[in-house]
Amino acid sequence: MRSKLLLCALLLGCFGLHAQEGVAVSGTVTDATSGESLIGASVIVVTGADGTGGVTGTVTDIDGGYTLNNVPLNATLRFTYTGFAPTEEVVTAAGIIDVAMGMDAQALDEVVVIGYGTQVKRNVTGSVSTVDAETIDELKPQKIEQALQGTVAGVNVTTQSGSPGAGLNIRIRGISTNGQNAPLVIIDGYQGDLSTINPQDVATITVLKDAQAAVYGTIGANGVILITTKTGKKNSPTSFSYNTYYGTQSTSRKLNLLNATEYGLLLNESYAAGGQALPFPDASQLGVGTDWQDEVFETAPIVSHDFTASGGSDRVTYSVGASYLNQDGIVGGDKAGFRRATGRLSLGVDLTDKLKLTTNAIYTYIDRDALQENGLGAVLFNGLNAPPTLPVRRADGEFSLIPNTAGFGNEVINPAAQIANTFNDYDLNKINGIVGLDYNVIEGLVLTGRVGFNTSNSEGRTFNKQINYGGKVFDIQRSSVNQNAINDNNYTFDLFGTYERTFADAHHLTGTVGTTLFRELGNGLFATGFDVPNNDFEFADISLATGTSPEGARDVSSYSYDERRLSYFGRVQYDYLSRYFVTAMLRRDASTKFGPENRSALFPSATAGWIASDESFFGDEGLVDLLKFRVSYGILGNDQIVNNGFIGSLSGEATYVINGLLVNGTAIGTLPNPSLQWEEAKKFNAGFDLALLDYRLNFTVDYFINTRDELLISNIPVSGIVGTAAPGAGSPTVNAGSVRNKGLELAINYQQRFNSDLKLNVSVNMTTLDNEVLAVNNGTGFIEGGAFGVGQDLSPSRMEAGQPIGYFLGYQTAGIFQNESEIEAHASQLEVRPQPGDLRFVDTNGDGVVDESDRVNIGDPIADYTFGGNVRVDFKGFDFSAYAFASVGGDIVRNYERALPNVNRSDYFLGRWTGAGTSTEIPRATTAATSNNVFSDFFVEDASFLRLQNVQLGYTMPFRKTAARPSSLRIYVSGQNLLTFTNYQGFDPGASSGDPIGGGIDSGFYPVARTILFGANLSL
Amino acid sequence: MKSKVLSLTLLLFFVVTACDDDFVERTPVYAIDSENYFNAEADYNNALIAAYDLLQASYLNVMLGEIASDNTLAGGETATDAPGIQQIDDMIHTPVNGQLKNIWDWMFAGVQRATFIIEFQDKTEFEGRAQIVAEARFLRAYYNFELTKWFGPIPLKSDARFALGDESSIPRATVSEVYDAIESDLTLAIADLAVDAPAIGRVSRDAALALLGKAHLYQKEYAQAATALLGVIDSGRYQLADDYASIWELTGENGVESVFEVQYTDAEGATFDCFQCSEGNVAVGFNGIRNHTGPLYDNGFSFNVPTEEAFNAFEQGDSRQEVSILDIDAWAAETGATFGIGNEHTGYYNRKYIARKGDANIGDPVLTNPNNYRSIRYADVLLMAAEAFAFMEMSQDGKARDYLNQVRRRAFGDMDHDISASGPALQDFILRERRLEFVGEGHRFFDLVRTGRAAGAIDGFTAGKHEVFPVPFQEIQFSNGNWEQNPMY
Helix, strand or coil, rough: HHHHHHHHHHHCCCCCCCCCEEEEEEEEEECCCCECCCCCCCCECCCCCCCCCEEEECCCCCCCEEEEEEEEECEEEECCCCCCCCCCEECCCEEECCCCCCECCCCCCCCEEEECEEHHHHHCCCCEEEEEEHHHHHHHHHHHHHHHHCCCEEEEEEEEECCCCCCCCEECCCCCCCCCCCEEEECEEEEEECHHCHHEEEEEEEEEEHHHHHHHHHHCCEEEEEEECCCCCCCCEEEEEEEEEEEEEEECCCEECCCCHHHHHHHHHHHHHCCCCCCCCCCCHCCCHHHHHHHHHHCCEEEEEEEEEEECCCCCEEEEEEEEEEEEEEEEEEEEEEEEEEEEEEEEECCCCCCEEEEEEEEEEEEEEECCCCCHHHHHHHHHCCCCCCECCCCCCEECCCCCCCCCCCCCCHHHHHHHHEEEEEEEEEEEEEEEEECCCCCCCEEEEEEEEEEEEEEEEECCCCCCEEEEEEECCCEEEEEEEEEEEEEEEEEEEEEEECCCEEEEEEEEEEEEEEEEEEEEEEEECCCCCCHHHCCCCCCCCCCCCCCCCEEEEEEEEEEEEEEEEEEEEEEEEECCCEEEEEEEECCCCCCCCEEEEEEEEEEEEEHHCCCCCCCCCEEEEEEEECCCCCCEEEEECCCCHHHHHECCCCEECCCCEECCCCCCEEEEHHHHHEEEEEEEEEEEEEEEEEEEEEEEEEEEEEEEEEECCCCCCCCCCHCCCCCECCCCEEEEEEEEEEEEEEEEEEEEEEEECCCEEEEEEEEEEEEEEEEEECCCCEEEEECCCCCCCCCEEEEEECCHEEEHHHECCCCCCCCHHHHHCCCCCCCCCCCCEEECCCCCCCCCCCCCCHHCCCCCCCCCEEEEEEEEEEEEEEEEEEEEEEEEEEEEEEEECEEEEEEECCCCCHHHCCCCCCCCCCCCCCCCCCCCCCCCCHHHHEECCEEEEEEEEEEECCCCCCCCCCEEEEEEEEEEEEEEEEECCCCCEEEEECCCCCCCCEECCCEEEEEEEEEEECCC | HHHHHHHHHHHHHHHHHHCHHHHHCCCCCCCEHHHEEEHHHHHHHHHHHHHHHHHHHHHHHHHHHHHCCEEEEEEEECCCCCHHHHHHHHHHHCCCCCCHHHHHHHHHHHHHHHHHHHHHCCCCCCCCCCHHHHHHHHHHHHHHHHHHHHCEEEEECCCCCCCCHHHHCCEEEEEEHHHHHHHHHHHHHHHHCCCCCCCECCCCHHHHHHHHHHHHHCCCCCHHHHHHHHHHHCCCCCCCCCCCCHHHHHHHHCCCCEEEECCCCCCCCCCCCCCCCCCCCHHHHHEEEEEECCCCCECCCCCCECCCCHCCCCCCCHHHHHHHEEEHHHHHHCCCCCCCCCCCCCEEEHHHHHEEEECCCCCCCCCCCCCCEEEEEEHHHHHHHHHHHCCCCCCHHHHHHHHHHHHHHHHHHCCCCCCCCCCHHCCCHHHHHHHHHHHHCCCCHHHHHHHHCCCHHCCCCCCCCCCCCCHHHHHHHCCCCCCCCCCCC
């Protein structure tokens, strides 16, 4: 560590603190409003603008006092304190300088990044939200996406899985396309990736939600997330911070399953009902049996360290950081582990008075292992379906095998054996960064040139151990190892000029014009070796696994890509008296994603604003500090589709057996669509910002209508006559739909500093979302997707005009047939004639027959309302914060139950129908064929939930020594996902695969972990 | 200062315009454009392999052709295992049926791949091109024959691939138009096909003749059927295998009796997501014995289980009975093997096509069995010829009896079981013989339908409805009113 600091000192020219001749200054720092002294305010000596010296400083003591010796005359003292406007005083003589600090003007001078530039927050006319480093600090996210959940109105974050390192879905203002809905991510100006970022490296997250994002043209339709990484500040001494935490994670939920006795009795009943012999003639001896959930869930550790040093002289700023995170899974432990190490260097140098260099580079290493999740073959799916009558291990110590006799299915295997026999490894090495130059040509004109890049190499390895699970589909007869190496690179080159000028003290104009060039290229190489020595992961490398497939079979494959985009853009921002604002933007994009007929596109947009509170009729000292009205409209694009979708390629599979050997030929792959073009998003937003009570109470309200036209529908279902069901073939991507999202966003923030001991900050936000598909122009008027159960032929989820995207289409139930006469009286129902105790489906079209045409909308996974809220209280050295998130009105499909006679069941089955009048909800138990397992509202549940995401209690001890910098040690305890209130029976009502169609189908989502963290933050 | 700004602005302009749209004009890396193919002999050969590939997907046609008939029951694990298959067995299938959709999609994929070659048949000249185009025509006829057997009228597009939108504009051609197209393809193919197949697994001229004869037989065009089939018989290139049992083992593949076989291997498997991707015979694993532990046979999913009635249809002394149908209880008693009980357990297994031990089964063991499908056996040619001669207007019962008795003599190993009947009785004997000879081979349902005997034999069969299967629900939707559903579905 010491050598690191030394290196930093040498490299960055932070020459340490050395004594200078000067005068002694002392004084007291107080709160201008209350007159109370401020403890721990920082006082920095800024020694001249010529860059000759370093920086020195101190912090105020418990009485708000400070003393500095050797302050050069005419040096500037800068006083800063969180929540207060920074104040500067020039030292003209030795003596006392007392300072009364005023409240920060509510961050209105705060600068917001808006893409190819920044803007003072007060002047922003688009719908823009930010998350600051403080929030990130409080939330302690393992992945940066988590910091957006519940903290920003209009942004919904769902987990794909609670597995460490698993992806998260970010949706800005709803789901607008059946294709890629993920927002564009720009890190310090270049296109980047959220999923690999160390949250501690992030200074702010800015979300562009409306036409403000139009400066990003064809890539901005899903909204834009701008990440600013941490940099040093000029003229500040080196500050060090070290943060660490250790925690334990456990599952946030266990399902209530049947124990062995209940299971045995249920099976007996269903076998009897099916006219078969009882499997457990004496069920009384079964006891409670094995709790498979206890076998798969464990308490898993998590540990994190990160270190940052930053500061700056008057010409140089620097920030270096390093971090390490190690998180094991609550299922599978280190077999579902996530490890991340990062290193970061940010350096800014004023090369000359006019030429400014900014650079930063981030290195990331990720090691992630994973178990099979969410679906047939998933560990948790097996954990829920494995029979409780079976022990984990047999008497001889080997894992017991789930029988492959009828009733258990071919895919339900012993989950403990599965964890033990799963071996894989994924490693990512990545460097991303940017080098930029700002050239201040003349007053007001800045030229910026910069190159941002990402380059990453990942390696994957899966060992398929030769294994027998008892005649199941996961048995492996011959061991093999799959290895892959993937190389992804991209760069963003920006060149733009910004001219800013004020005319006649009233007309303020900023013009930006430039170009962006983006290219991504890479390749992947995949290979398999067979016959791993000793059938052991330790030897699972192709160099040792020298077996090959039989002649003609290919053990290798690869892909390559080279995608490019060329853009020009211009933006004019004008305001009159900083009261009336107009912005106009235009961007032209040409992209290799689109067919030759539609290679380039123009994206115009405009925003306008009016600060009404500046008008004279508001008076000077009113209740209202700020009232700003905003409106925006623009057209943006989405180009996130398959590469080369406009050219038919011979990428299909053509393998046949000639002369007894495999022979490979060529076949058509995915069908092309030469007229492929971007999706077009028309975004309207109107809203206002209101600040009251000296900016202590702030409201932001927005109403939006986003219409997405020319939806790119990939692999669009088409008639089989065109051959898309052939091996390796696929349907084309077609612009064939339209979706509209409407909604209201409300964010309220209240902060009050009662006195120096007590501060309160409360934020709440709410978003409503109304999603409707306006058109699907593929002949059928809908697209289907998702999967329910096993062997069911109808897709459960649809995108269809007049309905929310991805709504669930299935049978509506009307209770249970209680007796034969009810069946007689009812419409003839599906293929299998029902018996008393079976579900009664509604003949919705009244034609006397219940068939597929009677399926109706039985729910949709889109929440109607989402809420986020947080509270922070600071009392003396203590701080307390809590974050909660609620989602109301979405639905989720219970699909983790394998519809087989001998698998285990949830305990709601204890309330099943056992005779007339016994149940009106849960059908009978039987092994006979029934239609009870077809997709109906019996399987759809309300996914509404309220989750306490984070609660944290900390205590800060300021160091009393006269340090040159504010130094403190904070210790805290934090709980994540402590409580979830929901009626949903499954593991996690908040999980989603993220698929627009079929997204809310729960095939055994890995639940989020309940985590208790103990941590410390040290600042020096 | 002004000039500096000007020069910088010019520089910026230059840099910006220098990267014009050429930057995004790039050809895809490492990709072959499907519409600029067929530039060399190898391209044609490669495309031909693709056209053959879909033959392997016809495993489902074979399996369901039995299950739909009176020969076997659906079986499987439970009554809800593969509901589409269960419903076809019980004749309660509807247009919503995953397996029927598969048959539609896979056979049309075969049509499409064969037509790809035919569409570009004139592009590049080389010696041997006619042979390749002829094979493509045979394959298209094969796929179209399957499609019309299953679905009746189907859309046709002669020398070009179907394009998107054709489903809502091209009508379903009548069955007789479909047969005309099949005959036309086969006639053109026969003219160019080599007498000897260029390689094992590829089609010979006789195979095309046999298929032509079969197509005529399905249309009751007995004279034309007889002509075509006689072409195969008179070639003298085929004979009945001496030992009926030997046909069904690995060593019997592509043997003396084989006119056309769909080739499978255990060398490359697939997953449950993509049955049509398997290079193995998926039906064999599905038919296999449930939880079998014992010699000779591998495990399977106990689908397609023969009924007792089918087992008892054999006469005393017919060697085909125990070759074709495995009595699992007798087997267990004899060898000590154990087995599981699945849905609709009858005690019998479809022995011709159940999984054997000793295969590599790479990939999923159940989905990767190497058993070739004996699509057209010489015995079939003989019995089809017998049928044609017995049913034709000026029937030639002598010829018919001769062909029939050739098959029977092998079955019984003697001449004592020869049939001497004539007229309608002979006709009945021939049709009955087809059932016994081909049980388990996927012909039964269509034989019953085309001879008008299905309603009497198959429980739940409704005449006027079940002769063909419904066009998949999704396809009717795609056609947007262009295609009408088959009657009564």
